[in-house]
Amino acid sequence: MANKYQDLIDDYLRDKLDEEQRREVERLADTNEHFRTELDFHKQTKLAFANQQHERLKKRLQSLSDEAPKPLNPNQPTNRFGKSFWFVAATVLLISSIGLYVWSLKQSEASPMDLYIVYFEPYPNVALPVTRDETQLNEHSLAYSYYEQAEYAKAYELFENLLQNSSIDDPEIFFYKGISAMQLNLNDEAIALFNKYKGEATAKLERQAKWYEALTRLKQGDKVQTRKLLQYLADDPGYKQTEAIRLLKQY
Amino acid sequence: MPTLIDKEVQLLSRIRNGDERAIDEIYIASKGRFLAFARKLLNDENSLEDVYQDTVIAFYENVRTGKITSLNSSITTYIIGIGKYMLYHHLKKTKAMSNLDDVDELDLGIATNTYIEQIENKETAIILQQAIEKLGEPCTSLLRLFYYEEKENTEIATLLGYANADVIKSQKYRCMQVLKVIMKKTYKNGK
Numbered sequence: 247m248a249n250k251y252q253d254l255i256d257d258y259l260r261d262k263l264d265e266e267q268r269r270e271v272e273r274l275a276d277t278n279e280h281f282r283t284e285l286d287f288h289k290q291t292k293l294a295f296a297n298q299q300h301e302r303l304k305k306r307l308q309s310l311s312d313e314a315p316k317p318l319n320p321n322q323p324t325n326r327f328g329k330s331f332w333f334v335a336a337t338v339l340l341i342s343s344i345g346l347y348v349w350s351l352k353q354s355e356a357s358p359m360d361l362y363i364v365y366f367e368p369y370p371n372v373a374l375p376v377t378r379d380e381t382q383l384n385e386h387s388l389a390y391s392y393y394e395q396a397e398y399a400k401a402y403e404l405f406e407n408l409l410q411n412s413s414i415d416d417p418e419i420f421f422y423k424g425i426s427a428m429q430l431n432l433n434d435e436a437i438a439l440f441n442k443y444k445g446e447a448t449a450k451l452e453r454q455a456k457w458y459e460a461l462t463r464l465k466q467g468d469k470v471q472t473r474k475l476l477q478y479l480a481d482d483p484g485y486k487q488t489e490a491i492r493l494l495k496q497y
Numbered sequence: 498m499p500t501l502i503d504k505e506v507q508l509l510s511r512i513r514n515g516d517e518r519a520i521d522e523i524y525i526a527s528k529g530r531f532l533a534f535a536r537k538l539l540n541d542e543n544s545l546e547d548v549y550q551d552t553v554i555a556f557y558e559n560v561r562t563g564k565i566t567s568l569n570s571s572i573t574t575y576i577i578g579i580g581k582y583m584l585y586h587h588l589k590k591t592k593a594m595s596n597l598d599d600v601d602e603l604d605l606g607i608a609t610n611t612y613i614e615q616i617e618n619k620e621t622a623i624i625l626q627q628a629i630e631k632l633g634e635p636c637t638s639l640l641r642l643f644y645y646e647e648k649e650n651t652e653i654a655t656l657l658g659y660a661n662a663d664v665i666k667s668q669k670y671r672c673m674q675v676l677k678v679i680m681k682k683t684y685k686n687g688k
Contacts, residue, residue, distance in 0.1 A: 294625035
């Protein structure tokens, strides 16, 4: 298909055409099969991006549901969150899988590393993209993009650059850089990052940071600190309470 | 000290500027009132949670794309207005529809119905979504900025560090060609 129809299709999808031009698009779609295929492909691409972003936003809200709410206004009452069907389904599946795996491990006593492998999975990216500032978009969104693609070395490097840039207001960078560090086996660095993150006033993923710190300490074989962090998570309802209780029984 | 209305106007402005933390704040702030209303119509906490998430995203998308530009009432009232449509749709789908008469209060029907159709028509776009995931940079960012964020080519050129809008136009054409090739391969492998 020649490039000549691209502008027409783009303007059509963005509702920028006048009445006559719209009729021309409709006429072409009726009479020219090649044009119709191209138009459908552009429509579907737009829809695919919308769906992709919807799913991403949904994951973001599901992750919020997992946390105790922080009120916008301290005087305003808040309700405890329920859990979505999919979240519950995924949790049940995860717990069942962990249960089965842990049962099989129990046949021969599980090592801390075995338990780490059972319990660790990277936290989903719920922070991207936050800012549209011109100088930030490339590096900021790219860092999260690498993280999502499991390119942890690249993500780690870009998160490091972002932390040097004082104009970027995204405390979650500490958290995601911490998980990237875990994946690169930079365990002390990961623990330091989670602690810095927990010190941020606007940190939303505090329980998550504790959970990942606990897993890092588990990997290091630091039983005292691992159990202390798990006990904190086990004591209150919220993110990973069930897993923390279970892991405390196993370690 | 900013009033509640100032705060809500600021939230709209933050959404339009792409600040996704605004959606978190709205989600948390409106949940109690939404659930208090919605529980009268639907007695299933899992579905309510799901419907509420779709409702907040629909509100966010309507503001982001300029379908809602100003507020005639509080954000929570809008959310409940959209939520009524979402619940109505859910009940109709599960054949448990009750009588919901006053859904036109804020005239949110058309925008919401379009959004429902969009998120439910997933089968047709699923192969393309898989292909997009394999596309890589800079095509993913370029096409996302163009199709989802609806940025002008000049703006995309600035954001991605290209010389001008013409380069974006030809780069976008190339990206779409690559997407087609990946999609064909994905489709073939899926068959």
